[in-house]
Amino acid sequence: MPVRTALDALTMRPTRLLRGSWPWRSALYLVTGALPGAPAIALLLRYGIDRPAALLVAVAVSVVAGALVFGGLERRRLRLVDRDPLPGRTGPRRWLREGATWRAVGYVAVSVAVLCWLDAVVVLCMLWFPVYALSNPLHDPSATATAQLVSMLMGAALLAAAPYVVTAWAGARAAMARALLGPRASDRLGERLVEVTRSRARLVDAFEVERRRIERDLHDGAQQRLVALNVQLGLARLETAPGSPAGEPLAKAHELAKQALTELRELIRGVHPPVLTDRGLAAAVQDVAGRSPVPIDVDVRLPGRLPRSIEVTAYFVVGEALTNVARHSGASRASVTTTLDGDRLLLRIRDDGVGGADPAAGTGLAGLADRVAAVGGTVSLSSPPGGPTVLQAEFAGAIADEPAR
Numbered sequence: 001m002p003v004r005t006a007l008d009a010l011t012m013r014p015t016r017l018l019r020g021s022w023p024w025r026s027a028l029y030l031v032t033g034a035l036p037g038a039p040a041i042a043l044l045l046r047y048g049i050d051r052p053a054a055l056l057v058a059v060a061v062s063v064v065a066g067a068l069v070f071g072g073l074e075r076r077r078l079r080l081v082d083r084d085p086l087p088g089r090t091g092p093r094r095w096l097r098e099g100a101t102w103r104a105v106g107y108v109a110v111s112v113a114v115l116c117w118l119d120a121v122v123v124l125c126m127l128w129f130p131v132y133a134l135s136n137p138l139h140d141p142s143a144t145a146t147a148q149l150v151s152m153l154m155g156a157a158l159l160a161a162a163p164y165v166v167t168a169w170a171g172a173r174a175a176m177a178r179a180l181l182g183p184r185a186s187d188r189l190g191e192r193l194v195e196v197t198r199s200r201a202r203l204v205d206a207f208e209v210e211r212r213r214i215e216r217d218l219h220d221g222a223q224q225r226l227v228a229l230n231v232q233l234g235l236a237r238l239e240t241a242p243g244s245p246a247g248e249p250l251a252k253a254h255e256l257a258k259q260a261l262t263e264l265r266e267l268i269r270g271v272h273p274p275v276l277t278d279r280g281l282a283a284a285v286q287d288v289a290g291r292s293p294v295p296i297d298v299d300v301r302l303p304g305r306l307p308r309s310i311e312v313t314a315y316f317v318v319g320e321a322l323t324n325v326a327r328h329s330g331a332s333r334a335s336v337t338t339t340l341d342g343d344r345l346l347l348r349i350r351d352d353g354v355g356g357a358d359p360a361a362g363t364g365l366a367g368l369a370d371r372v373a374a375v376g377g378t379v380s381l382s383s384p385p386g387g388p389t390v391l392q393a394e395f396a397g398a399i400a401d402e403p404a405r
Helices: 014-019 022-047 052-078 092-097 102-134 145-181 185-239 247-271 274-279 281-290 308-329 365-374
Strands: 296-299 334-341 344-351 378-382 389-396
Touching (some): 014 022, 052 145, 102 145, 274 281, 274 308, 281 308, 281 334, 308 334, 308 344, 365 378, 365 389
Antiparallel strands (some): 334 344, 344 389, 378 389
């Protein structure tokens, strides 16, 4: 199992831990953690509490300096004892520009005012005191042999325990920093929702590109071959003598070719109508309404072209809604209207049918809602029994891209 943090390093074998770099990395982490409070620590060691005013000023300066510098560098410093990178910007200026959260500011203040003192105490107790105790015979030669032996044994014990104590405290400090500076569960959920929304929009764009490719291939490939077949069958009928046994099969084949060509053209128009690409949403809605068996009143007035994703989605909302009107509503008349309120497009389809439309009944309404949601829009439906049925789709960011043609 890979060792990723200082706390994980404590589970290693003693010989491996002592030979490794984790104790030294932990000591460096604690030393750098004690630096912001160094002015206050130095004053306290020099004068004690005899000069409280100077001590308070030193603490205040340390807090301000730490908040400006230490907070931005904390993520870099954390890599000494935690190999999993902490998300976020690392430089002090970037840290300030991104807007530090109250959790980050609070962590920096506590680190500078309190935790840096603890870092200094741990470093002094585990590194300086053992060395001082081991060297007691050198700086206190007048001490008895027993006192010197006890001092050296205490120094050896502290020195043996130092790697574990330093590594444990550094790991605890790093875990605290990660908990406070790392993203919360709600933040991670928000990031995932943003990424899901973006990926869904990318899928819609990719689907639209593929739809247009299919439309182009059908138009330039299969449709042209059917046209050529239709022409050849027509020429063959002209060359066939009246009353010939082949005349009737040729006539049927010619009619079937015409029907196939008509159906293919309808399919191409349904895949991606050329009028939508060439002339925009208003003309495309007029075209689909003109082919509906139910009379449709169209009032679609836009100052210009909409963003392509919204334009295409709005068109297919209209197409699916008018198909439902013709098949299921029993309406005698319907209407399609649009309203542009700022950058919001309101698309409303109304019919005077029997009502009772249910998205769960398989009429395509649930799919429409999903498609509209993929471009950041919403769908609402009102269809009481007896009618009327009103389907409304609202799109945000529907600012005209170019003047209407």
